[in-house]
Amino acid sequence: MGKTIFITGASAGLGKATARLFHSKGWKVIATMRNPEKETELSQLDSIVLLPLDVTNSKQIRETVAKVLENHHVDVVLNNAGYGLVGPLEAFTDEQIETQIQTNLFGVIHVSRAFLSYFREKKSGTFINVTSSFGLLSFPTCSVYSASKFGVDGFSEGLAYELAQFGIQVKVVAPGGMQTDFAGRSLQGGMHDAYQKLTAKVSEGYSAEQVAAYTKAEEVAQVIFNAATDGKNQLRYVAGKDAIALYTERLESGPEAQVQKIKSQFVF
Template sequence: MNKTVFITGASSGIGRAAAQLFLQQGWNVAATMRTPDKEKVLTGANLKLLQLDVTDSNSIEAAIREAIVHFGQIDVLINNAGYGSVGIFEAFTPEQIHRQFDTNVFGLMNVTAQMLPHFRKNKRGTIINVASIGGKVTFPLYSLYHSSKWAVEGFSESLHYELRNLGIKVKIVEPGVIKTDFYSRSQDMINDENLEEYQHYLKTVFNNTQSSGTNGESPEVVAKAIYKAATDGSKKLRYPVGSPANWLLPLRKLLPESWFFAIVRSNVEKGL
């Protein structure tokens, strides 16, 4: 029997690339997204498009149930849906702060919680959480996004202990800078021009970080790392992928904090 993967946020970027790769590899793919009616790219006999908004508990429950009915069982969950809020912290409204965590953290936890009874019953399953290098290091103006991804890292690392003896694996994929809609339509960019003291800093740093987004690696690179995490049979927890994950994360471990911060500042605060 083909194995089945269940993916959140499969309408674009990394989620879509992962759906395509698993389909090519002969897997059944439950590709979930907020608006499956609009999907034009993903096709295949082993594909099931399902509506799922990670902030809507009923849609999570319905999509998992439908995927199990359709394919018989689910082997791998990819918690991929997410977006980045960027801007000065003082300018964010409470609603924007909550939406960042409702999506990237509580949404991911809710999908995981609703999938676990199925994995527990089967005595196996793999949960792959798409975190970020931004869950291990930080850059300015991304305080909300980083705190959400640091939460995903902590949640996943702790969870892997308690699920290990049940035959359920937890994996964390940590992409670097990847060229997707993350830096355009998905981004929640905020500014308040009345907060004059921040304006020069905001514009300078935003331009530096935004330009790195346009030079990012392709989402297919991350899809390959996700596929490896799903299939390599190892108990390995973390899969950093894509520049600058390969050199920035080791550097963070090696250098004293003050040196590391100076390197970040010399890059992202260039032109201040």
Template structure:
């Protein structure tokens, strides 16, 4: 591959780009690309002829992606500011123009707040929220100097609608939606766009691989009831595939619309519409009855 990483030093090495045809291709920079939505998005954009910089904490997980001539795998931990700065600098140096930055790295943290350790709390905020801000900041100067560029961030329907026992996760996703809306004003004068893609359930291993948990005996009965409902086959059959959500990301990247939010997946769209219809009080009563029969 033309790009490789030195995991011992956290340095990234990229060969200079001398291929004119490659320079003419558009380029997307993706975080959290090892599995699920990130991987599906990398493959889709590569299939569409884009140059894809697919980043992940452990590049060995990107073996399948590396076999594609348009995909270049890099080591990147979004909680490491020094590594972010180095990777962004080298990516710009290699490709000259980055057209889209897709902030996708993240994971879930579930459970009652009283059962969540401070280390878990900090890690969730550091990855889901601060990681996005760091990545965005690292590419701002490049976009501003070129008077173009687009940031797309995976939020979640959980940035619009809440569920029990997901308070910290919701805090990060609601924050990203508010941050993105505010950033729109900052970026507009420089010709830079910003969008969010808010999926519902995705039929990947996110819940198992990318889910951290907090437990506390005082909440266990209700938590067990909630988990049973959430993991039921009836609910999961409404989830979208990662490929379907990747198509929404591609739409957001290429439709030329000044549209801030893309609600992705039928379950997310239904939940979003319902939440818009109900007052805060009515939604809380509805959700409480749905999950706990109260």
């Protein structure tokens, strides 16, 4: 019997690239997104099931997962849905902050919880949670985004300890910059006059030239596939040259030294 992966946020970018890759490897793919009726590519592929899912709707999560498990066996759950909220904290509304945490963190928690008893009873299964290099270290204008992604990383590590006794694995994939619509459709921001110099400096990292040097979504999808199939008892997979370089620097020089280095780049 072939294997099945359940993916959130599969309508574009990394989610769609991962759905295509697993499909090409002979997996059944359950691809969820807020508006599956608008999806025209994945809908043409055999062995891909499209379902509506808004990860901020805990009731819909429970109902969708229950429906899936009535009709399919699931081996891997990929918590991919998310977006970036970038800007100084003073620029954000309460709604922006709450929606960021609700989507990026609570969505992962609720989807994972919905599958727990199923994986526990069959004594197997893998959760792969997409975080970010900014879930391992932070950066100016990324305070709320990092809060959500650091939260996913900590949640994943704690859950991995809980579930090891049942043969269930939890893994984290932390990409750096990707050549997707993240810097467009999936990136939201806020502006504040007091932070103009800071935001201008940070925005240099999102220039067309910088984005062109980012890792392709297909390469990160391959890291996800490796995490799902390598059989390793490994928690974190860092993806992309920029992410690997930053995380290696943190491990080698220590978090405090890296914090001071980054801070020095943004003191005007």
